[in-house]
Amino acid sequence: MVLLFVSLAMFGNYYVYDSLWPVVDLMRTQLDFSYQQIGWLSTAYNIAALMVLLAGGYIIDRWGTQRAIVVFALICLMAAVLTVISSRFEVILAGRFLLGIGAEPLIVAATTVLAKWFKGRELSFAFGINLSISRLGTASADWSPNFAGGLYATWHDPLWLATGVACVSVTAAILYWVAEKRATGRFQLATPSATEKLDVKSLYKFSASYWYIVALCVVFYATIFPFRTFAIDYFQQAHGVTREAAGLLSSMLPVAAIILTPLFGIWVDKVGRRSLFMAVGTLIMLPLFLAVTYLPAGPLVQLTIPFIGSEPVPLTLLIVIFMLGTVFSLIPAVMWPSVAYIVDGARLGSAYAMMTLCQQIGWAVVPLAIGILNDRNAAGPLNPGGYAPGMWVYTGLVALGLYFSFKLWQTERGPNGHGLDGKTMHLGS
Numbered sequence: 001m002v003l004l005f006v007s008l009a010m011f012g013n014y015y016v017y018d019s020l021w022p023v024v025d026l027m028r029t030q031l032d033f034s035y036q037q038i039g040w041l042s043t044a045y046n047i048a049a050l051m052v053l054l055a056g057g058y059i060i061d062r063w064g065t066q067r068a069i070v071v072f073a074l075i076c077l078m079a080a081v082l083t084v085i086s087s088r089f090e091v092i093l094a095g096r097f098l099l100g101i102g103a104e105p106l107i108v109a110a111t112t113v114l115a116k117w118f119k120g121r122e123l124s125f126a127f128g129i130n131l132s133i134s135r136l137g138t139a140s141a142d143w144s145p146n147f148a149g150g151l152y153a154t155w156h157d158p159l160w161l162a163t164g165v166a167c168v169s170v171t172a173a174i175l176y177w178v179a180e181k182r183a184t185g186r187f188q189l190a191t192p193s194a195t196e197k198l199d200v201k202s203l204y205k206f207s208a209s210y211w212y213i214v215a216l217c218v219v220f221y222a223t224i225f226p227f228r229t230f231a232i233d234y235f236q237q238a239h240g241v242t243r244e245a246a247g248l249l250s251s252m253l254p255v256a257a258i259i260l261t262p263l264f265g266i267w268v269d270k271v272g273r274r275s276l277f278m279a280v281g282t283l284i285m286l287p288l289f290l291a292v293t294y295l296p297a298g299p300l301v302q303l304t305i306p307f308i309g310s311e312p313v314p315l316t317l318l319i320v321i322f323m324l325g326t327v328f329s330l331i332p333a334v335m336w337p338s339v340a341y342i343v344d345g346a347r348l349g350s351a352y353a354m355m356t357l358c359q360q361i362g363w364a365v366v367p368l369a370i371g372i373l374n375d376r377n378a379a380g381p382l383n384p385g386g387y388a389p390g391m392w393v394y395t396g397l398v399a400l401g402l403y404f405s406f407k408l409w410q411t412e413r414g415p416n417g418h419g420l421d422g423k424t425m426h427l428g429s
Contacts, residue, residue: 010137
């Protein structure tokens with residue numbers, strides 16, 4: 001019950017965040033928003049997330065998970081309401097900022113809940129289920145033009161649907177509180193260790209391999225998530241596909257993550273070669289954004305997702321997005337666990353905190369830059385070439401990632417390696 005309720009709370013959190021992307025074109029036509037303003041709606045979330053990250057887990061430790069998860073779910077609900085109640089850009093921007101304030105601590109609180117309930121009781125399985133249901137929220141937002149197509153006559157009706165999903169998230173959080181309160185004294189729960197604060201003074205002690213992984217993390221997420229911000233609108237404007245087809249295409253990234261990430265994790269644990277996998281994944285990713293820009297669209301093929309919908313899409317787009325979804329599953333499955341193998345366990349909290357901090361900075365900057373480029377180059381259905389400069393930015397970031405992954409592979413093959421390419425290793429070696 002706890003796993004179900006916490007996962008449903010996360011489902012709503014992810015849905016609300018991603019619900020904005022299918023209405024980008026409607027905001028541009030009905031509200032006259034520029035691409036730069038759309039970029040700000042993504043960046044505002046990350047700026048708020050950075051502020052929360054610097055605060056660490058103090059509030060959660062102080063309030064306890066029961067109160068914290070309900071409060072942060074309520075903040076996400078208020079953010080959803082604030083995003084939809086007004087057509088003024090400043091109000092919608094404030095809603096996205098407030099969502100960042102609530103959503104990031106909600107993720108931390110959910111992680112803490114799982115650690116309390118499942119440590120020593122299939123913790124990895126619980127995390128996997130939670131992540132799968134969370135990613136389903138992202139996919140459902142992409143699918144909403146299919147199952148709720150009647151709402152897409154205006155920009156705000158789909159966001160009212162997202163507000164309803166946020167209510168489900170709050171209800172699930174309250175039910176978790178009730179479930180844990182009733183379980184008090186009946187179950188012996190693990191006590192999570194205190195949240196480790198980011199120790200800036202000791203950062204110079206991290207190895208070169210750690211910083212190469214951090215650099216790869218920054219450019220990888222600064223490419224994938226900003227691309228998703230504009231993806232549905234880009235597919236519509238530059239390639240002439242319907243909103244429903246664009247949503248199905250965009251959803252292939254989270255769907256791939258749900259299915260393939262644990263499978264890649266099992267595979268890499270078995271064969272090792274972690275730094276090599278990261279380099280190969282980045283190499284596969286390198287030509288993809290230029291491919292969707294310059295290659296012929298190819299014939300239309302039917303993309304079908306059971307129980308959701310079936311739409312014709314250009315073959316080139318389908319192949320590229322399928323490969324991007326594969327990379328989106330492979331690199332995180334290797335990258336995040338690798339940190340635990342090269343950083344001492346006592347400093348792992350600082351290592352992940354710094355990695356996440358850097359990730360959010362990159363993620364905050366790129367959507368705004370892409371929005372500015374799209375505006376300056378008059379990108380749109382009458383000028384699809386105007387999207388090309390943004391695609392070159394993504395490609396340049398991936399090229400940087402390929403360099404960092406190569407340096408990681410080179411370092412790990414040398415005398416200062418940590419055995420990332422071995423089959424069996426000790427954590428924090």
